[in-house]
Amino acid sequence: MNGKSYSRSSPHPVKQICLCILTTLSLFVAAATGCNREPLGVYDVRMQRDIAFVERDGTPIYMNIAEPVDAMGERPAILWIHGGGWAGGARHNLNYLARYTASLGLVSATTDYRLTVDEHHFPDQLHDVTAAYDYLCDRAEQYHIDKKRMLVGGDSAGGHLALLLGLCSDHELMGRAQPETAQPPIAGVINIYGPTDLRPMYTEDPTAFILQSLLRGLMNSKLPEAPERWKAASPVTHLSKSAPPIITIHGDLDSVVPYDQALLLDKACKELGVDHDLVRVPLAEHGFVALPRSAEMASVLPVISHFIGKTVGG
Numbered sequence: 001m002n003g004k005s006y007s008r009s010s011p012h013p014v015k016q017i018c019l020c021i022l023t024t025l026s027l028f029v030a031a032a033t034g035c036n037r038e039p040l041g042v043y044d045v046r047m048q049r050d051i052a053f054v055e056r057d058g059t060p061i062y063m064n065i066a067e068p069v070d071a072m073g074e075r076p077a078i079l080w081i082h083g084g085g086w087a088g089g090a091r092h093n094l095n096y097l098a099r100y101t102a103s104l105g106l107v108s109a110t111t112d113y114r115l116t117v118d119e120h121h122f123p124d125q126l127h128d129v130t131a132a133y134d135y136l137c138d139r140a141e142q143y144h145i146d147k148k149r150m151l152v153g154g155d156s157a158g159g160h161l162a163l164l165l166g167l168c169s170d171h172e173l174m175g176r177a178q179p180e181t182a183q184p185p186i187a188g189v190i191n192i193y194g195p196t197d198l199r200p201m202y203t204e205d206p207t208a209f210i211l212q213s214l215l216r217g218l219m220n221s222k223l224p225e226a227p228e229r230w231k232a233a234s235p236v237t238h239l240s241k242s243a244p245p246i247i248t249i250h251g252d253l254d255s256v257v258p259y260d261q262a263l264l265l266d267k268a269c270k271e272l273g274v275d276h277d278l279v280r281v282p283l284a285e286h287g288f289v290a291l292p293r294s295a296e297m298a299s300v301l302p303v304i305s306h307f308i309g310k311t312v313g314g
Contacts, residue, residue: 043068053135066102076149076312083156116217127175149312159194163235188311245275251284
């Protein structure tokens with residue numbers, strides 16, 4: 001699947017329906033064959049909003065949780081992390097993705113985190129998404145979650161944070177007090193055009209003002225001033241042979257996070273033997289997750305479903 005391309009042309013509505021049916025059936029078969037877990041299926045969804053999972057300086061941070069109605073037994077789960085250049089965006093932006101994955105049978109959360117626009121810099125964002133993941137783990141019984149089948153995913157800055165959450169083992173960097181507070185390892189990461197190594201994205205080129213402002217806002221420094229901090233904030237530097245399966249979905253015309261970032265992660269995964277699916281979306285720009293009805297999202301939702309099926313659905 002590495003480097004596989006998906007057509008941007010919008011499918012006929014009837015074909016879209018057939019594709020969804022086939023995707024669902026394939027997930028049923030993959031999940032039910034030769035195992036005793038409940039198969040993934042099509043469920044009604046119940047959404048709980050504005051759940052405070054942690055306080056920072058007296059201010060609560062919230063998540064939304066979408067649950068599959070009448071799903072039996074412990075369910076796989078996914079934590080979705082929104083993009084926005086670490087400076088904007090909110091959990092509501094990925095409600096539709098949470099509803100989609102909940103309809104497949106996953107307990108699906110979307111989380112907020114502190115933003116650089118409020119003068120919060122790395123690793124504050126990682127601390128917050130770690131706290132969100134830990135909240136779900138600590139309440140696995142309440143939400144009927146199988147902690148051994150938990151995924152994380154996100155787009156752009158959210159993809160970057162999802163990768164860090166899935167790959168980092170530095171408890172202090174993640175904001176965990178002690179190593180013994182570690183939760184079960186993450187079962188897989190869905191990275192949608194997220195930065196994988198911040199260092200090659202840094203430049204002094206004045207024409208790249210917007211991207212550089214976002215990077216410096218996150219890091220509160222220029223690269224030459226704090227190279228070790230920039231390294232620690234780059235997911236690829238935390239990659240190891242024990243990393244969970246990863247899928248990277250990236251447009252090859254991305255003008256914000258270059259497609260080279262996806263290739264860089266793919267190369268590093270191949271060198272270590274890490275399971276990595278690189279999905280190139282032809283002619284796609286940055287930010288198509290913000291367009292739920294776009295041709296790009298129509299082409300990648302089945303890919304996301306397949307990844308879910310192979311990592312936590314079986």
